[in-house]
Amino acid sequence: MKEEKEFFQIKLNFKSLLDTYVEKLELETSNFKRLYLSSLIQFVEKNEALYTEVPIDKISHYESDIDTVLTDLFPTALTLNEIKAATVPFSDQIFNLTTRFKNIIREAGDDFKFDVMESFSQDKYRMACGAILKIFYGRFVNFSKPLQVSIRNASGALRTYRITYNADFVRISLNHEKYRLSETQIAQLLREHDNMELWKEYFPPQAYSFEGFGIISLTDVTIDNAISELKTIFLNGKSMGDTQNDKVESIFRTMFGIEDLRAGFTSFNHYDKSFETLMYGDVVSYLLGQSHEKNCENALCRGAYKNLINDFTPLVISDVEEYLNTVQNTFLAENLMNNGIKSATFYPVHENDRLLGILELVSGKEYELNNFNVSLLDAVAPYLKAVLLNSEREYENSINAIIQTECTSIHDSVKWKFENEARRILKSRSDGGSAQFEDLKFEDVYPLYGQIDIVGSSDTRNKMIKDDLLSQLEEVEDIFAFAKAQQPLPLYAQLEYRVHKYVKELRKKELDANTERKIIKFLAEEIHPVFNHFKQINQEIKQQIETYESFLDPNENVKHSRRIDYDKSVQIMNDAVAGVLDKRQVEAQRIYPHFFERFKTDGVEHNIYVGNSITTANDFNPVYLYNLRLWQLQVLVELENKFYELQKELPVKIEAASMILAFENTLTIRYRIDEKRFDVDGSYNARYEVVKKRIDKALIKGTNERITQRGKIAIVYASKDMEREYLRYIDFLKHNNLIEDKVEKLELEDVQGVAGLKALRVSVLYNFSDSQTTLTYNDLIKELQF
Incomplete structure (x- = not known):
């Protein structure tokens, strides 16, 4: 064929496998295994074609010999389970198929042709070039694509298989030095990866030879693909139309191999224990038939009721x-x-102890659906649950509580306005209209923003990761030292040396993502396989390695002790601080009803909006605003105290810096339906949001010092009136021995184009519940032994 002539020289043999057997024989200590390997080696050596070249057009003549040579790679015990075959390199010509693979090909019929490689010959050429670049020039260029093949089974159902290709036994040779590429040529190839003429010029067919054999393995991914298709269908967020129903049924037909299978849904109303079709108005319910709703006890016999409603087990x-x-x-x-x-x-x-709905599969033939194939649904049940939860939410939003229709949880202070909007929509729909939930605006409200932020969280978390890696590498060093004492092999010393290099590198500099990846890859690919060998040959080393492994994350095989300690410290602190803030919020609402929200990140921040438009009372007075501003400052002092009071209980010590953004003017906030959140409205008001997001990183004018500092509360403002107001509050807090006497008055560098910002900064005095004395921040740090 023309395409084959234009490809590299291909030679089928089993020399690389013979070499592998020889290497294994040299290391093998078991007499039985040595005898087995010796027999295989002698067998190959007696059949010259097996280690020189098997004519590709005469593979069938060597079928028995090849089967013997590949016995180690194709165990007879697995031939009914594995879907595997040997293959001529970069070819669809397969041989030595497992019994299961043969059965699949046979059931596909005489018209089926296994031509995965032929279908993308150009990609095959570039895959070969990529292998050459890797082997000869140390450049990793991945041209491979995920391979899948669809094959019909005996009943005509389409099964999808993922193909993996093992080229461990393929060797590449450069046929003449004149074809060796220069660095300039390689760079040009990498720049022009789509220029096939160039690639074929630099990689002519006669330049390289491939010899050996490959192994392909097939994995049935029919169910995985079905789940993926279901996800695609339902993630569009729309009601299932007829076309999508057909798709869903087609997916289930493929999964079950039942040509006439149909699918339906019935929703469950757990308030009155009834089945209904209301949530899925355009989806068939085979359980209800022509009915739209039916009490469960009237729809089911006692046994079926017990299965579905009480035990959550399928009814087949x-x-x-x-x-x-x-x-x-x-x-x-x-x-x-x-x-x-x-x-x-x-x-x-179901979700925990609550039934969400019933997935229905039906067929026009007896016994097609049975107690054996019902287990196929277990694989898709988690996703079906997500679908039903989403549909249930849509139902409750649109019918039961339009307040929550397009919104997340609504604060009690503004719930009244959402209720009014919900009533408007309900009335419109009852009149045959199609009103939609609109954005809600709250005008002329005063904003109060505050935060207590964990200082240097990113740097600290990075340090914890570094400490974990160092600790793990040091333990690896100890294990190799012990192994060398038991069996002083050169490889152990070489690996120990590389481990020590990484230890020295980590001690000298900060951890970066590239170094972290390299170390984790080194541990996974080079250290842990050796450890697995250690565990098989020495009981003492095995115990030491098992102790080492007990501290590793089971999914990543990396130590996370210090990082987990830090994250736990952050979580404990956030929960404690948020708990105090929530408790104080209940009291603050008694001052005057206001909107409040808080967020936990690396610290806790909160927003308050107060004004006439927030409540129905319409009796707002500035005195309530002043009270809330003072309350906010007092609470931040309390949060600072709580933050450091808990330090001794934390696995990792952390520090905090607090801040208030004092905004003098009113603004308009809007609940944005599409984003399900409150935001400031209008370009002018947006300045407040910009400042709020950037202010904690603002610098004092003429310095590199941030406005937020450990042990201090910064109050950022713009006008002289705000300064005078907060100085009164500060004086009151000094009088109550909550902050130090010194007050810093600071000017700030511009923040995102906003100029003229100033700040007052005060130092907190710490007065813990179990102490009669107050501490400055510096005294506190000494006390806590940071």
Whole structure:
């Protein structure tokens, strides 16, 4: 074929496998295994073609010999389970198929052709070039693509298989030095990866030879693909139309291999324990038939009720006619019979102890759906649960609580306005209209923003990761030292040396992402495989390694002790601080109802909006605003105290800096339906949001010092009036021995184009509940032994 002539020289042999057997024989200590390997080696050496070249057009002549040589890679015990075959390198010509693979090909019929490589010959050429670049020039260029093949089974159902290619036994040779590429040529190839003429010029067919054999393995991913397709269908957020129903049914037909399978849904109303179709108005319910709603006890017999409602176990009816003759409550069976259904599965989808709905699969043939294939639904149940939860939320939003329709949790202070909007929508819909939830505006409100932020959280978290890696590497060093004492092999010393290099590198500099990746890859690919070998040959080393492994994350095989300690410290602190803030918020609402929200990140921040438009009382007075500003400052002092009071209980010591943004003017906030959150409204008001997001990183004018500092509260403002107001509050806090006497008055560098910002900064006095004395921040740090 022309395409083959234009490809590199291919030679099929098993020399690389022979070399592997020889290497294994040299290291093997078991007499039985040595005898086995020796026999294999002698067998190959007696059959010259096996280690020189097997003519590709005469593979069948060597079938028995190849089967013997590949026995180690194709165990007979697995031939009915694995879907595997040997292959000529970069070719669709496969041989030595496992029994299961042969059965799959046979069931596909005479018309089926396994031509995965042929379907993308250009990609095959570049994959070969990529292998050459890696082997000869140390450049990793990945041209490979995920390979899948769809094959029909005996019943005509389409099964999808993922193909993986093992090229461990393929060797590449450069046929002449004149074809060796220069660095300039390689750079040009990498720049022009789509220029096939250039690639074929630099990689002519006669330049390189491939010899050996490959191994392909197939994995049935039909169910995985089905789940992925279901996800695609439902993530669009729309109601399922007829076309999508067809898609869903097609997916389930593929999964079950049942050509006439149909799918339906019935939702469950847990308030009155009834089945209904309201949530899925355009989806068939085979359980309800022509009914739109039915009490569960009236729809099901006692046994079916127990299965679906009480035990959350599937109801499988393999023979509907027989089922009809055995139950007293015939509502379900008659609905099925009237629809020509002969077998059915009703699969309950639940969230904890709450039934969400019933997935229905039905067929016009007896026993097609049965107690054996019902387990296929277990693989998709988690996603089905997510689908039902989402649909349930949509239902509750649109019918039961339009307040929550397009919104997340609504604060009590503004709930009244959402209720009014919900009433408007309900009235419109009852009149046949199609009103939509609109953005809600709250005008002329005063904003109060504050935060207590963990200082240097990113740097600290990075240090914890570094400490974990250092600790893990040092433990690896100890294990190799012990191993060398037991068996002083050069490889152990070489690996120990590389480990020590990484230890020295980490001690000298900060950890970066590239170094972290390199170390984790080194541990996973080079250290841990050796440890697995250690555990097989020495009991003492095994115990030491198992102790080492007990401290590793089971998913990543990396130590996370210090990082977990830090994250735990942050979580404990955030929860404690947020708890105090929530408790004080209840008191603050008594001052005057206001909107409040808080967020936990690396610290806790909060927003307050107060004004006439927030409440229905319409009696707002500035005195309430002044009270809330003073309350906010007092609470931040309390939060600072709580923050440091808990330090001794934390696995990792952390520090905090607090800040208030004092904004003098009113602004308008809007609840944005599409984003499900409150935000400031209008370009002028947006200045407040910009400052709020950047202010904690603002610098004092003429310095590199941030306005937020450990042990201090910064109050950022713009006008002289705000300065005078907060100085009064500060004086009151000094009088109550909550802050130090010194007050810093500072000017700030511009923040995102906003100029003229100033700040007052005060130092907190710490007075813990178990102490009669107050401490400055510096005294506190000494006391806590940071």
